[in-house]
Amino acid sequence: MLRLIPNAITLARLCAVPATVWLILHDSLDLAFFLFAAAGLSDALDGWLARRWNAQSPLGAMLDPVADKALLVCSYLCLGWRDVLPDWLAILVVFRDVVIVGGVGLLAVLGQPPRMAPSMLSKCNTVAQILLAALALATAGFGLPDAGLLGLLIVVVAVTTTLSGLAYFAQALRRGAAP
Template sequence: MLVTLPNLITLARLCAVPAAIWLILQHRLDLAFLVFVGAGISDGVDGWLARVTNSRSALGAILDPVADKALLVSVYVTLAGIGVLPDWLAILVVFRDVVIVGGILVLWVLGQPPAIKPLLVSKLNTLLQIALAALALLLAGFGLAAEGLLVAMIWAVALSTLASGVAYVAATLRRPWSAPDPGP
């Protein structure tokens, strides 16, 4: 079934992306923080609902990570654009995702569809990316100061992003390869 409550919640989270971007560009980082936190809560709620109501769907399995990545990447790029986060960090975060998605597409084209399994380092990276985005929005949005914590989080995200990207590339290179089917 396509229209389930978890899928509607995920779709609402996807619709929160332009709102968060607009709020950041309007320098209403306080409200952007609230939208970001609301989106994070909705991510947990939709997954929980899908499990307890047994309403998992193929659409939800695709839409959920797309909504998550759209929000994270958009917030990083926009925060870098207004000078709240370093531009090099936004570039690194986007580049890692481009390498992973590009690699998946190349494997599909080569007839080697990958088994997509999130790695532990990738889960840690996502957690750190979410925490940094929330921290940056909180500090800038409410005029709070915690420069040391912000800098530490920036470096933690940079290192985990690099480690995660390298781990995915290494795992892909280690996997067994089969010759493509030449066709008729």
């Protein structure tokens, strides 16, 4: 029974995406913060539990990145739309993920499905994206002062998003097929 919990947490994160989007678009940024923060924390929790309980599964390996991408892409699109984060950053985050997913799909169609093991840079990028979105929601939702941290995280996310995207592209080129 314990082996099912990590996948259930991942599914809950995926199910939190529409509610998070709805809350952001309806200007309930304070509530969106709590839901997004819980979903963001669940990203670390499900993986940790799966490793701790030796409950890693092919389903979890597939669902976890889907839930991550759905949460982050949808949140960044909405935060850009609501002018909580810069439009260009939302476009950058979405573009990187579309190129990666498209590249993986293309490689699979070509009979060269890539091994999906995120790099440390990509993991740092995901953490930075979660922290930035959570901080942006908290700042806008609760009227908190920014103190420059938001601007710093915007730069960090822009850099890690770009570098991790380029790293995936270089990895695909080394394999002999561009994404």
